[in-house]
Amino acid sequence: MIDDDSLSELPIITAKGLRKMYGPHLALDDINLEIPRGAVGILGPNGAGKSTLFKCLLGLITTTSGEGSVLGYDIRTQGEQIRSKIGYMPEYNALDPNLFAVDHVRYAGELLGMNPKNATQRAHEVLEYVGLKDQRYRKIETFSTGMLQATKLACALVHDPDILICDEPTNGLDQRAREFMLQTLNRTVREGKRSVLMSSHVMDDVQDLCDSIVMIHKGKIVIQSSIEDLVEQVDKEIEMVIWGGASKMEKELSSIGLETRRLGRVIRIKVENDSTINKALKAAVSAGVQVRQMKEYEPDLEDIFLLVMDKLGEQIKGTEDLMTVEHTGGD
Amino acid sequence: MPEEQVDLEGEVTRMDAAFGSGDGDEEATAVVAKSQASLGQIFEQTYRPWDGELGPRWMRNYAIFRHHVYGVFTSKGHRQYHPMVRLLILIIFLASLTPIPMLFLSSFIGDEGGFFEKMWGINRYNLWGQVLGYFPRNLCMWPLLTAVVVGGMISDDRQHGTSAIYFSRPISRLDYTSMKYLSVAIILGFVIIFSYFAYYTSAIVFKAEGWAYLADTLPLFLRGMLAGSILVITYTSIGLALSSISQSRFFAAIGFLSIIYGTKLVSLLIELQFGTTFMYAMSPYDCLAHTGQFLLGIPSNYEHPVSISVVSLMAMNSVSIWLLVSRVTSLEVTRE
DSSP states (O other): OOOOGGGTTSOSEEEEEEEEEETTEEEEEEEEEEEOSSEEEEEOOTTSSHHHHHHHHTTOSOOSEEEEEETTEETTTOHHHHHHHEEEEOSSOOOOTTSBHHHHHHHHHHTTTOOHHHHHHHHHHHHHHTTOGGGTTSBGGGOOHHHHHHHHHHHHHTTOOSEEEEESTTTTOOHHHHHHHHHHHHHHHHTTOOEEEEEOSOHHHHHHHOSEEEEEETTEEEEEEEHHHHHHHSOOEEEEEEESOHHHHHHHHHHTTOOEEEETTEEEEEOOSTTHHHHHHHHHHHHTOEEEEEEEEOOOHHHHHHHHHHHTTOOOSSGGGGOOHHHHTTO | OOGGGOOTTTTOOHHHHHHOSSSSOTTOOOOOOOSSOOOOOOOOOOOOOOOOOOOOHHHHHHHHHHHHHHHHHOOTTSOOOOHHHHHHHHHHHHHHTTHHHHHHHHHHHTOTTSHHHHHHSSSHHHHHHHHHOIIIIIIIIHHHHHHHHHTTTTHHHHHHOTHHHHHTTTOOHHHHHHHHHHHHHHHHHHHHHHHHHHHHHHHHHHTTOOHHHHHHHHHHHHHHHHHHHHHHHHHHHHHHHHHHTOSOHHHHHHHHHHHHHHHHHHHHHHHHHHOOOGGGGGOHHHHHHHHHHHHHTOOOSOSSOHHHHHHHHHHHHHHHHHHHHHHHHTOOSSOO
8 A cells, every 4th residue: 555655656556467358359458557646648549448447447347367556456356445545537427417516426425435424525625626616506417518527526536536537537528618627637636646547539638737648559558658758759840831832842852752741731841850951941942832831840649649540550630530429529 | 285186096095185194094095996906816726635534335335325215205415206206105105004093993983893903903814915915005006116216226327327436436236236225125115014013013002902912913913024025125126127227217117017017917817717826926916925825824815836936936036136236237337
């Protein structure tokens, strides 16, 4: 069990050779994990094994082989203790529409073993924290999507868990609600000193909140690193906005041996050495096109994700391809 | 200084000009509206830690039990039962207590061995009838009571995905199932067994019976209570199993009523057509009635041996509980 502050540098979640099979289907394959304290994003396309990994970490399903621990508790034998220390915010609706928000959060606390008095007091506190102070005595059936997500977060936070697992916390939220949700999670990490494990298809959200990511593909971990390190590993590019013949420009660049990626009028050129910019400008002259804009391109998490997926042979043009109606709220 | 030249921006107010002459008001300032007021912060988000201790397993289980049972009495803060459901439970409960005023009337008018005594007094037949009589209890009351209570007990969790709030916490499927089962059984037991108990004790009180009467009738009462308990267990098992296989509370309720009335009707038609009572072994009510008749020592209405009804009851309970357990096992945490 990890309680001592001196142990705070130790990983909160570890897994060694974790495998999970559903009949003949391999859901998790040789998972080796070391998740540090802080905010960590779990990324991967649909069916990659994120939910299965969460279930394994919560001790809800037995693993086929391998071992793992959460806060020092064995995931194979101490699921109950793990779930006492974890707050889980499910992706899908998990609220009784007939209850008041405060009663639902109190009940969520009582289900953890809090006595009714403590649970009630804590329900008021966490509802205030997630911005629902004035809506505490409203029935959940009258809530908007943002308020439902906030209530789920309050249910997960009611016992002040060491780790908060959030499955798509910004699903279906509008911009304002999304920002507030991320701000709340951020505050939980920075101010509350809690760890957050968050899965999301919205790379901006993960980049805003998380320090590091774990990327899963077909049950395997393909990347486990800090976002900072990942950005540094990606090839540097310059971005040019071309008018009057982007295709011609692309051909010209290819003919002089430069690697390019094109998105309409925007061409990104891999920087090989100091002469790349000169070469690109000369190519523009040769192609007879206008360069409206030229700048050094800073890759974001979305680019990294797409690059990795591209290398793994997934035909994903953007993370919007991974989203369902539940993710977008029907918009 | 002329009035229009008072320098408001410099916080020199009319009050200063009037009273600021060495009487202690030299430092006095007044709030003066400025051209641009700054907005105050209404909501300050602060993370508050909690260092309390979480209770043991029984506290978690008791929370589930309390949530479902207290909801019958007050919907505030607990599982919501529709007001009509609560009204129906109250009506059934009051209806199940109707023999008590009759007993009172019997003792009040001194009806020793008369009509009232025969109809509502304590004897084998009336004790059996209090829990297992077909009309009105097993035709109009107990199945209806069970249907409205079990309706959304598990199906609501499937429909709303609320199973996730149980299983993402340290609550095992065994605890979840057993507490739901206990909640339903207690509500049914409160109406069925408590009314039976109240009937028996009021007979003793109203007629001022003594120890000899108690010694004579207590074994009968206990056997009747056992029969009533078997009824509660069987109806709870079947009802919860139906609730666990659906997302609709209507399906569970109507399914339960169909099983109770449907099997009874089919068995009755077969008896009328072929003159055999054997098919009553597939009717939960008749199996219970048959077993109850055996327990209370009253002549059986059925030709087939009681062992068949007992085995049938065991099979019905086993299948229902197996179905319930397997369906609860399939309840998801991550998505439903």
